[in-house]
Amino acid sequence: MLSNVASPHPFIPNTPSERELMLSTTGVDSFDALITDIPEQHRNPPLRLPDSASELEVATRMQALAALNQDAASRPSFLGAGAYRHFIPSTVGAVLQRGEFVTSYTPYQPEAAQGTLQTGFEFQSAVAQIFGMDVANAGMYDGPTAFAEAGLMAARVSRRNRILILDTADERLLEVADAYSRYQQVTVESIDIDSVLNGDIPDDAACIAFQSPNFLGRIEDVQAITDAAHAAGALSVMHTYPIALGMFKPPGAYGVDIATAEGQPLGVPLTFGGAYVGLFTSKQRFLRQLPGRIIGKTSDTLGRTGYTLTLQTREQHIRRERATSNICTSTQLIGLMVAVYCATMGPSGLRKVAELSYHKAHYMADAIDALPGWSLADGKGETFFNEFGVRCPIDSIEVNRQLAELGIIGGLPIVLPSDVGGNEREVPNGMLFCVTEMNSREDIDRLVYALSMIGT
Amino acid sequence: MLSNVASPHPFIPNTPSERELMLSTTGVDSFDALITDIPEQHRNPPLRLPDSASELEVATRMQALAALNQDAASRPSFLGAGAYRHFIPSTVGAVLQRGEFVTSYTPYQPEAAQGTLQTGFEFQSAVAQIFGMDVANAGMYDGPTAFAEAGLMAARVSRRNRILILDTADERLLEVADAYSRYQQVTVESIDIDSVLNGDIPDDAACIAFQSPNFLGRIEDVQAITDAAHAAGALSVMHTYPIALGMFKPPGAYGVDIATAEGQPLGVPLTFGGAYVGLFTSKQRFLRQLPGRIIGKTSDTLGRTGYTLTLQTREQHIRRERATSNICTSTQLIGLMVAVYCATMGPSGLRKVAELSYHKAHYMADAIDALPGWSLADGKGETFFNEFGVRCPIDSIEVNRQLAELGIIGGLPIVLPSDVGGNEREVPNGMLFCVTEMNSREDIDRLVYALSMIGT
Amino acid sequence: MSNSVTPNSSVADMPDRSLLMDRSVSGRRAIEMPDADVPLSEIPDGALLRESDDLRLPEVSQLDVIRYFTLLSRLNFSIDTNFYPLGSCTMKYNPKLNDQMASLGGFANIHPLQDDQSVQGALEVMFELQQWLGEATGLPGVGLAPLAGAQGEYAGLLIARAALDMRGESHRNVALIPDSAHGTNPASAAMAGLSVVTVKTDEFGNVDVDDLRAKADENTCVFMLTIPSTLGLFEPNIIEINNIIHEAGGLVYADGANLNALLGLVKLGDLGIDICHSNLHKTFSTPHGGGGPGAGPVMVKEELASFLPDPVVSHNSTTSSSSETKDRSTKFSLSRPENSIGKINGFHGSFSILVRAYTYMQSLGGDGLRAVSENAIINANYIQARLQDRFDLAVDRVCMHETVLSGKRQADRGVPALNIAKRLLDYGIHAPTMYFPLIVPEALMVEPTETESKETLDRFVAVMQTIDDEIDSDPDTVMHAPHTLPNTRLDEATAARRPVLKWQPSSD
């Protein structure tokens, strides 16, 4: 219950006497006089919400709710598929405590926001470097929206209107791209690798957009796809997994035009899917078609280096309906986490994370493949990073249920083409597993042992 | 394992080539040349410690160790006896994240430490205010050492050498006072309340030192004790529980000369007994006999207010063997937590915490007293704050064991005088319970129900 | 950290501003990773692999990382350190409890694709937040997916279009938008394939109803109204406006960026609004983070709920759940509404922000949320009343949660609003929003919020008066402000003309 002798709430300092004084300075004799524009019949409706609660009560309830969740930090987990449990160094959390970063607004007054701006510039520098691309923007909402906006950007750049997405990409990417282009003069379509490699690409294709490592963790033939796209006058748009780039060649090395990723693996906790940050990079020459904020280096009147938002004429607050995107509030603070992560990991750390993930995933894949009744979704020989599909002897949802009983979070149940007949089944018979440096050998062995019991 | 191609460790930046360069600037050709003063036969001994470990490994191990402890935040707990589970507002943790507070040294250069100094001044202001005393120092190691140093200070002030401690005080206080005075020309002795009130006080008594609320939670007759001490030419030294002062008259109101307390209840987590902060207050006229650091207000050369360590001639770094105490590194950061706590709780918050603790403790005491086989250690009528002794039908260690099985942390097993014969028993037959605002009615009812089952 | 050996002339610890890569020393490192505990597998074809020296990230020590970012943080103005009356942005106190709750392991470490069964606490947070936002706005269909206000707008417009499509009115392709609207409104409309037709604001700051009536027709898809408007005014003709649009067959979308002025005072749904969004990072005080992350839930009237973005959280006892394999013990579950516009982002929304907003709503409760709006309005009017002798008002009437001043008089004396804004920084006060809304010349949009005290407002008033005096006594100082910040005025033109967007080896 609020107080009416003191200030109403710890977040609201005006005491009753101050309130009176302020109203009278304003020249009204009651608060109601300030809201007469609100239609009288609708003024002061009942608000059926709980009453205010003390911090102790709120914290107690929130802790109880948090405790209802089975968190992936205190048990082995093999879920990936777009959100990844990687190591987060202590520096990230420490920097994230700085109120000056957390409680500032978008840096519209650059002189009073150099902290945000310079760290954002570090973010752009690190992302461009990891991707091997010319430029990176200051971040998008998340990976899938970055990918969707990449498709739209490709359409603007190419002045063509068909976004072709390779069918090995995560379906979520396709869905979001579809939602982002639904009423624009752009279509989103699926294409298979054979069509791409055979040059079977329509001549109004804006881009060939693909994911590598793809949904099943496999490394695509980026060069071939990119070359095919270019041959058809389309852009090559790649969605990737930034940790993989610690080990695998980056999009820039293949001539990819626009590359995006989910930034979460770079120092951001899982938090049930958000808030994350989308990474967005491109070739220099497409710069002025980039969506989102961009931070540039400049100098002040005394010639000292400083940073500022730049190329703002692309953005909604200047260009309005002709902006390159409607994005305004974005994900600066998550970008800061990525910047601190990259600074902490450095080249050797990022490489090591990639290699650990790779080797552990392959260790586990080999072990599962050796289990009777279980097999890898692909034959051997395909190159994958740290995710792989597995064919299960029973319904994979049931597999997960049994693993949950052992305190293990399994993989993602997926539908694999049936062995017989080739027609798709309704019941998920496959599982997409993900392994990172956070999975100890012991956890992996435990999982494999558990699967071996399920298999028999 | 350390690297020998890169810098040896994330905490040690010198790379091998820098190391060489620095050694050669120093004019030596190897590191060994710098340590020739170390007797050769003892140089470079084997160090049987584990090798360096990565952050991920260390964090994993520490989390596993932490998980082995049954923490008092995730289950009902009724333990007090010198360390208390009170509500800690969110502001305390937030301020404690500021690296500028955490990673600075004792403010020897005041111009570069105004943050520490001004917050320390806030601490002194709040503590003096809560105690109703003239002055507070900037904090002692913990409550018991503050109490021990209060006894020594009383001896200095009175130029007498017997520290008499009322026998209702926590035995820990007596023990620490003893350790602090063992080889000084001062003795620590126990005295009972009748001797005090009858004026049966030796004329070389430096002080009557007592605890109120005492070990069993009872409020002592502070006025009578203080008057008796003063009548005997001795000082009145009181050790108290700062939360109780939200509700009960403070030591200053009774003319107490020196008052101390454990500061932990004011915003500091239990952390297995430390680090805590000792609160130390006195009358103005004893100021120059205070142990520990003191922060004073002053002004700079431009006339602006600033703060600085003051009265330093009392301290070891100036006065050496004639210092009022040997204390140097103290508990500034814990004092900061107390300062933030006091600023956040304000007068109404502190009072409310005291009242909630009082009412919940009395609710529980009444309920236990009503259980067959269980009774309060005192008859009704004694005034207690939030702790009380209970006579158990069985060995109280066994009671705790049974409670632990129900996920409840019981009270402190204590030995009460036996009902028959009056001679002390070896087996703890009593329990000291503590109740705070953190104990919900539901938890209390659960405990009482559990005791009722044990009783029968 | 400064590499200068000349003393800091004005700021005590003006840090070295060089970038991390400029501090990088080959072989330094800030972290150690463990060695593999599994046998190593074969490494793929070298052609796929990155050269070992291709990845040029900073090589610095762990202390370097901490000191660098800590010092940079101090170059920011922020709520934790400054009064920040940035209009339309609702820069109010972000309770620390909210951050602490969001970082609880049970929230921070759950994977978005875990079974519903294993994340019931998270789903309960989302479910109840849906309920509460529905109640607060009077629009009971709530989708938490949108990741910021602009995405909420886009989701809302997709819903409008989908609903009209279903009615067979796909031809409705016009968004009517007032000239005072925020840039995201027309930008979102364009993304939703709508052409923007601008509606005028009248001399009182209200929607020009005649202009609206003239423009509302059979092609109208939505009217997007910011309420209260970006002038800080509640639209008195709201009912009539809604009727005009509804009669034309369109829908009314309310941009709820300013919802913090309305809590408990009026519900958008009661007024006939069909769709709105709320910026949780404004009204519900989740921190802005220097530009996000935010969250922009979309709220719709009952009839439109089936179009909400995927997913929503449903309570299994209250909904006739269609999901096939549901556990008995699964009380809350994620589901896709029947006619959903689909997924507009990867997972379920800005969960860490949702947790904060939910914590905030619990702390305040219904009574507290009303007090939020009341005091936000009182504070804005107090500033307006105290400054109106010196500064023109965009519109001369009482305001809601913010007041839009015009620096016309000051501009006439030679000092455009920009300079007043910059000069405020020298006094440790963040600038108001400048030159917005676009229809107000020399606009300075001031939103004090309810969390600032009268003392802070009084100081702001005094500083504004001082600056107004300085315009006569010392105009140069105002024109070249700021003077006391880490940088003087930055050359934004060159930044855009010759963009340098990442570290370059020759940097500095």
Next chain:
Amino acid sequence: MSNSVTPNSSVADMPDRSLLMDRSVSGRRAIEMPDADVPLSEIPDGALLRESDDLRLPEVSQLDVIRYFTLLSRLNFSIDTNFYPLGSCTMKYNPKLNDQMASLGGFANIHPLQDDQSVQGALEVMFELQQWLGEATGLPGVGLAPLAGAQGEYAGLLIARAALDMRGESHRNVALIPDSAHGTNPASAAMAGLSVVTVKTDEFGNVDVDDLRAKADENTCVFMLTIPSTLGLFEPNIIEINNIIHEAGGLVYADGANLNALLGLVKLGDLGIDICHSNLHKTFSTPHGGGGPGAGPVMVKEELASFLPDPVVSHNSTTSSSSETKDRSTKFSLSRPENSIGKINGFHGSFSILVRAYTYMQSLGGDGLRAVSENAIINANYIQARLQDRFDLAVDRVCMHETVLSGKRQADRGVPALNIAKRLLDYGIHAPTMYFPLIVPEALMVEPTETESKETLDRFVAVMQTIDDEIDSDPDTVMHAPHTLPNTRLDEATAARRPVLKWQPSSD
């Protein structure tokens, strides 16, 4: 937050320095507490109760609390923001992981009087830390109870006295202490009832062995030696010194404040030291917190282990536990050593600090700890080598982890060391320890630590050279430094003469 309406002239956001009570407004509050969920009991006699208006604590909003303390924090120099070469204090990087581990619920929320059984993880931390400190010092009896270095000293002296008492040598009441010793050494000796006899330092910075020999006798209780010494030197005659004391029947106490120079290079126990302490807040990098909390474990040779303070942690399989009712599953338990000097504080030591130190030792390991000492020594010698043309050295020989400069030449040119120290602050570098050790005129004791980079050391050298130049070119600037901090030089004399130690209603 400033209440000034004149702009900040030099520092961007120089905050209002008034105290919280000056900002207090009756009725404001920063927290809400719940109402009682139990029936209220009778309130005691009014005479016992505090008047409701007697408690004058600040009444401010929650935002006020956060903004006030945040702004104050920025007035500090700290490791996170500045190079801090404060000699003897070992201001090195405090790894953030350590703080994070100490705040885990399983460590932060356990009560010191819980059963051993329920805190096995905490006891394991303490047990292993005991083992490791014993191994690092070569003194296997380890007591973690002391709360800081000075308490470690006191505990060590109590142990020495108790051991001598048991030998029937209670008369030994003299502590021999070098003239270079830290003030806590004589102060602790006095508390332990010892009279202090000062031992001279010779011209090479070593203990004057002849003087020591002359003073060591049948009354000698202990010789307290800081090793390396406060001159940053390792005592080359250490073996001989220990023999002298042992032959006189006394014990040798090593003040281990500088243990960070010795890790893996030598073990104190091997040298014949009987007792030492270690400041975990120096050598093992727990943060200083602006003056604590710290931890000062005491280490003793095997024969003295039974005297350690109460409690120590024992491993039940390795010790012949005497405890009566021990669970089978209780692997570690707290116990009181047989001849314990007793409790020297309330519970078991600075547990939160112990957790940090243990985390730190794990991160570094034996090999890393040796690298700590090596690089601390290399860095100090590098600075010494680069500055010795400009500044006198206290002793002209290679140093260990710190170098003591003397500002004699500068003082002769009219600028005492104090001013050099203050001037460094203007360059964003914390001052070295000044005028200590007492035997060095114009001492400036510089301890760079191993966590600072060569670039940082080079800048320090350059700044010292610049200041040395300024002494000639612009002595006034140096004499009145600092110029760029929140305060210019503070009047410490008045502060001590007319002490104001708490907020007063008329304040400011």
